[in-house]
Amino acid sequence: MASRRKSSRKVGLLLVGAGMRGLSLIPFLGRMPDVRIVGVADPIQERCQEFLEAAKQYSAEPIAVAGDFRELLVREDVDAVLATGPWNSHVPVCLAAMRAGKYAATEVGCTNSLEECWRLVNTSEETGMPCMMLENCCYGRKEMMVLNLVKKGMFGELIHAKCGYRHRLCQFLTGQNPHFRLDHNIHRNADLYLTHGVGPVMQWLGINRGNRFLTIRSTASKARGMEAYINTHDVTDKSLKGRRFAMGDVISSTLTCANGETVDIYHCVSLPGPYTRFGRLDGTLGCYSEEKGGVWLEGISEADKYDSLEAMYPRYEHPLWRKFLRSKINVEAFGHGGMDYLVLRAFIEAVQKREQPPIDTYDTATLLALSVLSEESVSLGGQPVTIPDFTCGKWLERKG
Amino acid sequence: MASRRKSSRKVGLLLVGAGMRGLSLIPFLGRMPDVRIVGVADPIQERCQEFLEAAKQYSAEPIAVAGDFRELLVREDVDAVLATGPWNSHVPVCLAAMRAGKYAATEVGCTNSLEECWRLVNTSEETGMPCMMLENCCYGRKEMMVLNLVKKGMFGELIHAKCGYRHRLCQFLTGQNPHFRLDHNIHRNADLYLTHGVGPVMQWLGINRGNRFLTIRSTASKARGMEAYINTHDVTDKSLKGRRFAMGDVISSTLTCANGETVDIYHCVSLPGPYTRFGRLDGTLGCYSEEKGGVWLEGISEADKYDSLEAMYPRYEHPLWRKFLRSKINVEAFGHGGMDYLVLRAFIEAVQKREQPPIDTYDTATLLALSVLSEESVSLGGQPVTIPDFTCGKWLERKG
Numbered sequence: 180m181a182s183r184r185k186s187s188r189k190v191g192l193l194l195v196g197a198g199m200r201g202l203s204l205i206p207f208l209g210r211m212p213d214v215r216i217v218g219v220a221d222p223i224q225e226r227c228q229e230f231l232e233a234a235k236q237y238s239a240e241p242i243a244v245a246g247d248f249r250e251l252l253v254r255e256d257v258d259a260v261l262a263t264g265p266w267n268s269h270v271p272v273c274l275a276a277m278r279a280g281k282y283a284a285t286e287v288g289c290t291n292s293l294e295e296c297w298r299l300v301n302t303s304e305e306t307g308m309p310c311m312m313l314e315n316c317c318y319g320r321k322e323m324m325v326l327n328l329v330k331k332g333m334f335g336e337l338i339h340a341k342c343g344y345r346h347r348l349c350q351f352l353t354g355q356n357p358h359f360r361l362d363h364n365i366h367r368n369a370d371l372y373l374t375h376g377v378g379p380v381m382q383w384l385g386i387n388r389g390n391r392f393l394t395i396r397s398t399a400s401k402a403r404g405m406e407a408y409i410n411t412h413d414v415t416d417k418s419l420k421g422r423r424f425a426m427g428d429v430i431s432s433t434l435t436c437a438n439g440e441t442v443d444i445y446h447c448v449s450l451p452g453p454y455t456r457f458g459r460l461d462g463t464l465g466c467y468s469e470e471k472g473g474v475w476l477e478g479i480s481e482a483d484k485y486d487s488l489e490a491m492y493p494r495y496e497h498p499l500w501r502k503f504l505r506s507k508i509n510v511e512a513f514g515h516g517g518m519d520y521l522v523l524r525a526f527i528e529a530v531q532k533r534e535q536p537p538i539d540t541y542d543t544a545t546l547l548a549l550s551v552l553s554e555e556s557v558s559l560g561g562q563p564v565t566i567p568d569f570t571c572g573k574w575l576e577r578k579g
Numbered sequence: 580m581a582s583r584r585k586s587s588r589k590v591g592l593l594l595v596g597a598g599m600r601g602l603s604l605i606p607f608l609g610r611m612p613d614v615r616i617v618g619v620a621d622p623i624q625e626r627c628q629e630f631l632e633a634a635k636q637y638s639a640e641p642i643a644v645a646g647d648f649r650e651l652l653v654r655e656d657v658d659a660v661l662a663t664g665p666w667n668s669h670v671p672v673c674l675a676a677m678r679a680g681k682y683a684a685t686e687v688g689c690t691n692s693l694e695e696c697w698r699l700v701n702t703s704e705e706t707g708m709p710c711m712m713l714e715n716c717c718y719g720r721k722e723m724m725v726l727n728l729v730k731k732g733m734f735g736e737l738i739h740a741k742c743g744y745r746h747r748l749c750q751f752l753t754g755q756n757p758h759f760r761l762d763h764n765i766h767r768n769a770d771l772y773l774t775h776g777v778g779p780v781m782q783w784l785g786i787n788r789g790n791r792f793l794t795i796r797s798t799a800s801k802a803r804g805m806e807a808y809i810n811t812h813d814v815t816d817k818s819l820k821g822r823r824f825a826m827g828d829v830i831s832s833t834l835t836c837a838n839g840e841t842v843d844i845y846h847c848v849s850l851p852g853p854y855t856r857f858g859r860l861d862g863t864l865g866c867y868s869e870e871k872g873g874v875w876l877e878g879i880s881e882a883d884k885y886d887s888l889e890a891m892y893p894r895y896e897h898p899l900w901r902k903f904l905r906s907k908i909n910v911e912a913f914g915h916g917g918m919d920y921l922v923l924r925a926f927i928e929a930v931q932k933r934e935q936p937p938i939d940t941y942d943t944a945t946l947l948a949l950s951v952l953s954e955e956s957v958s959l960g961g962q963p964v965t966i967p968d969f970t971c972g973k974w975l976e977r978k979g
Contacts, residue, residue: 335807338850339800339829396796396961400739401839407735407863429739429861431833431843433961439801443831443843450738452866452875453883461829463807466852470870475852483853561796561833561963 189215190530191256193281195248195272196264197221197230200286204263205230207513207523209237214527216240217256220248221264248272252279259530261313262286265359266371270295270547277308282530284311285543289363289371289550293567296544296551300569303540311526311536312543314378315514316456318521321488322379323497325460325467325474329383331495333476334462337384341459342376343445345452349408352448357416365422368399369554370430370446374546376456377434378538380442383460387541387570388579390438396563397553399427404449424449432553435563544569589615590930591656593681595648595672596664597621597630600686604663605630607913607923609637614927616640617656620648621664648672652679659930661713662686665759666771670695670947677708682930684711685943689763689771689950693967696944696951700969703940711926711936712943714778715914716856718921721888722779723897725860725867725874729783731895733876734862737784741859742776743845745852749808752848755815765822768799769954770830770846774946776856777834778938780842783860787941787970788979790838796963797953799827804849824849832953835963944969 190213194201197219208214219230219242227244234242245251252260252275260276262269266288273283290296299310316322328334352361363371384390405424414420428449434442445457458469465476473485480486496504503510503521513520529536548566556564568574590613594601597619608614619630619642627644634642645651652660652675660676662669666688673683690696699710716722728734752761763771784790805824814820828849834842845857858869865876873885880886896904903910903921913920929936948966956964968974 336803338803339831339847394961396798398796398833398835398841398963400841403736403738403863427841428863429841431739431841433798433831433833435798435961441798441800441827441829441831443845445843447739447861450861450863450866451877452861453871453885461847461850461852463803463828463850466850468870470868471853477851485853561794561835563798563961 189213190527191215191217191258193218193220193248193251193254193257193260194263195220195260196262196268197223197226198264201263202230202233203514204261204523205233205237207519209234210512211523211527213531216242217254218243218245218251220245220251222246249275252276252281257281259284259526266363267291267359270299273310274298274302277302277306277310280306280308282308282526284313284526286313287372287374288547290547291551293548293551296548296569297567299547300540300544309529309535310540310543311529311538312374312378312546313522313526314374314538314546315518315522316375317378317382317538318499318518318525319379320500320516320518321469322458323500324488324491324495325458326379326382327495327497328467328474329460333465334460334467335464337440337460337462339441339443339461340380340383341443341445341457342380343455343457344372344375345445345447345455345457347451348448349405350412352405353409353412353414353416353419355415364405364424364426364448366425367554368425368427368557369550370397370432370444371550371553372448373432373444373446373549373553376444376458377442377546377549379458381542381545384436384438384440384442385579386436387545387574388577389574390436390440391568391570391574392545392549392566393435393437394563394565395432395434395549395552395556396561397430397432397556398561399557400429402427402449404428408449427557430553430557432556434566541569541573589613590927591615591617591658593618593620593648593651593654593657593660594663595620595660596662596668597623597626598664601663602630602633603914604661604923605633605637607919609634610912611923611927613931616642617654618643618645618651620645620651622646649675652676652681657681659684659926666763667691667759670699673710674698674702677702677706677710680706680708682708682926684713684926686713687772687774688947690947691951693948693951696948696967696969699947700940700944709929709935710940710943711929711938712774712778712946713922713926714774714938714946715918715922716775717778717782717938718899718918718925719779720900720916720918721869722858723900724888724891724895725858726779726782727895727897728867728874729860733865734860734867735864737840737860737862739841739843739861740780740783741843741845741857742780743855743857744772744775745845745847745855745857747851748848749805750812752805753809753812753814753816753819757816764805764824764826764848766825767954768825768827768957769950770797770832770844771950771953772848773832773844773846773949773953776844776858777842777946777949779858781942781945784836784838784840784842785979786836787945787974788977789974790836790840791968791970791974792945792949792966793835793837794963794965795832795834795949795952795956796961797830797832797956798961799957800829802827802849804828808849827957830953830957832956834966941969941973
């Protein structure tokens, strides 16, 4: 079922969604000599034109344009499809891509039903094509060093992790072009943006590879932040004045795992203050704290004092980052400190080798399902709800 | 019912429990010129003798000794009773004290049933005598500055708080004299030591004074830390080798409040790493982070950068601490950076003025109940459980 590709040819990509994220990938993809953007699709033609203009800086090769991505999907030179549009487009785009025999990758987002997640899994298994979430934080430098320490057993037995997303998006959501995320925040009370935090944690805990998530329970605080912002700032859409928001300013969730670990997740996109992802990992031999910027390891660290990440990198850098930093690639030119480059390369290389990507469809489905299940738990007053085993038992045999 | 006392006389104290905590109060109480330790009671006579020896350094006044505190309880020169013994003794001691017309204060701890909490409330209301938990963290310098900022409205509307207790007690619990807390950790799976974190948060959120706690849900990780420690260290009680511990290494809890705020609580006493209480407060105008050691306030702080606590103290120090630091009292000579002095003074002054203490019986009952309710939630798989209104509606009228 998988379409064959000539291995010496550049990997041909179709981007579905020419908004902010799609545009932001141009400098990254444009710098990869083995990648070519074959086509871009977006119902808003102005966006496609803007995309073409921006892409010219990097390549003179023509890029096909369409309003409906299906017009470009079956092209022989399309090897993979990137879903870079609004959240609600991600699953339909990936499903169509896999059915057309293409590799599928989705930008981070959320879903609305568990059925969407099962559709991804079922379609992937039927077609043999994978669907990878481009969760860039899995490739962050500190997150990967922590992963390296985990693999070396230096934290001992893992017990607990914390993660989250605190990033005030009030201005972003109510700016000149109201963002699609606004509707989700107005009508849905849940943690809809947890993958930046949970993605790396899934890798540390070996989820879907000898371990799995069992339950999630989510509690929402009251919602005041967006309304407070709209009442005190100039927003483009005046109808937002007095609008009520369903999404609590802070969503606190806890996951349980088959192997007994727990994970605390925090979500806040509507209150002012510094950005953080609250990363933390606790094991029987040490711990990591993103807030404190360091690692504490028994037998290595001084009592009550974290060793800074900077002090740890020389010895414990993840091999992927060590190679990345030694390469001639200008790390800083890539998004979010370089992690965007690495996550895209991981996908591209999977396409080239015709292999499963490191974040596979089971992982993607799991990450997407958590948003829906968070919503269910909140609606039940914080009751724990169960997380499906999207691997249907394969997690027991698969190794990390 | 309240026993009269001559206001010029020193406040006479009976300490029930001459173990580690009781002993540690001697230097603090000994330095207070308006306080006198009248009696000490402990079933273990050696402890009482050690207490008397230590107390001689501060005062030549005689201290009565008994195995059973009831022998000393009705003395006319006992104005107040401090429950400083094992956790399970706190409530019985305070009940007896109140019934004898004495002010009662309890060291931090936990309870085993909601009934114990209601007994405290009922007895206090019947006798008119209060029971104050000596939660020293309520008087911590940074916690009080945050309280000062809250009272000034500088965080805006409060939305969420975090708190916790991460303090590896493996050596402490398995040391020469097995500690009474060990049995609780062996047999109970719950957050039994949350008052250091929740105490200050209760004051920030005005709990029992226009607000109240509604529900708590707790999730426990697996328990590995104590066993790992015992297997790799020399412990006095060899029967602990191979002993299973019920208490998960990490207990994650979330509280909901009547006014819509939520509070995340973390508990870990069995894994290695630096001490922390994870304090955090989020509001519509700013936030506080203990981990980052600072405060961020809209209109005052630079984007994405906390102002350090040190930078904030000159302008925003709580008046109580400002007065404390300007006094001739050697702050550092008192426990835990000075907070122990302030919490004891708050109690002593309530006794002197025959007033309700700032942490009153309703607050004490609430703090104690959370441990029991955490245990119930864990046993129900993390289901939220309800928290009683110990004020029976008075919280609606009382102001902070």
